[in-house]
Amino acid sequence: MTQTTQTTQTTQADGQTVATTLVIGGTGKTGRRVADKLAALGRPVRIGSRTGEPPFDWNEPATWGPALDGVDRAYVTYYPDLAFPGAAEQVGAFAEAAVAAGARRLVLLSGRGEAAAELSERNLKASGADWTIVRCAWFNQNFDESFFLEPVLAGEIALPTADAVEPFVDAEDIADVVVAALTDDRHIGRTHELTGPRLLSFHDVAAELSKATGREIGYVPVSNEDYRAVLRGHGLPEDFAELFALILDGRNAHLAYGVQEVLGRPPRDFADFAREAAATGVWNA
Structure with missing residues (x-):
């Protein structure tokens, strides 16, 4: 379970004080x-979420100041995605508020090949x-934790990805890189691009999931309009359909080596993820 703290700093055994890190989207x-x-490293953490103490809400700037009180650094994630309208403006405004409050060290989670995300980076x-x-x-x-879970349980992943x-890339690898960036000043002013170790089509993904679960899971390409209807039916933003078309047009069909460069080890493979996730029972139909 994620640990939170109501204090703004802690004193380590060597006598050094460590201020709190704000983790926006700390339940994601x-x-x-x-x-x-x-x-686990002994660094106090404040969870930035609408249910946090104090609460943080991207759409309520009045919540930003209390969440930043006593914080000297922050991990910045934006929901639903940096490519969505208004994200860049909010990220820029938050970054200015953070620096003014004394939280100068900011690590931003961004996406590959998204011009709108790059605008958030610049801001x-x-x-x-x-x-x-x-x-x-x-x-x-x-x-196993997000919008593809239900299709996997149903045995059919239908997406407009051809x-x-x-x-x-694995979330554990991302978290390890982010922690390194938050705790080591050598990462200041750097952009790390993270991928897994190989390129996979959604046919490949379905095959790996089938192997891990021991049941047939298929992939069905659908039109953009059909997928928008699926999103509407699940109460999800239809802009996700446009995001699929944007970032799966071949611009990201190459590997990057940020995990190896930052952590000195290879990234986790999808097959290993699928095998371990299946063992938890999350995909038991």
Whole structure:
């Protein structure tokens, strides 16, 4: 379970004081892992969420100041995605507020090949923060903790991705890189691009999931309009359909080596993720 703290700093055994890190989206796929890893290092963490203490809400700037009180650094994630309208403006405004409050060290979770996400990156940099950008491929955990879970349980992944390939990256690898960036000043002013070790089509993903679960899971390409209807039926933003078309047009069909460069080890493979996730029973139909 993610650990939180109501104090703004702690004193280590060597007498040094360590201020609190704000983890925005601290209950999400990467945020909760970052929070747990920081807590394991003895670093106090404040969870930035609408249910946090104090609460944080991207759409309520009045909540930003209390969440930043006593904080000297922050992991910045934006929901639903940096490519959505208004994200860049909010990220820029938050970065300015953070620097003004004394939280100069900002690590931003970004996406690969998204011009709108790059605008958010520029706005964060313009705040004067000591920044690190962590650009990521699609997460493995989208299949067991997010919007692909239900299709996997149903045995059919229907997406408007045709034969596109993606170097899926693991949330544990992302969290390890983010923690390194938050705790080591050598990452200031750097952009780390993270992918997994190989390119996979959604046919490949379905085959790996079938092997891990021991049951047939298929992939069915659908039109953009059909997928928009699926999103509407699940109460999800229809803009996700446009995001699929944008980032799965081949621009991201290559590997990056940020995990190896930062952590000195290879990234986790999707097959290993699928095998371990299946063992938890999350995909038991």
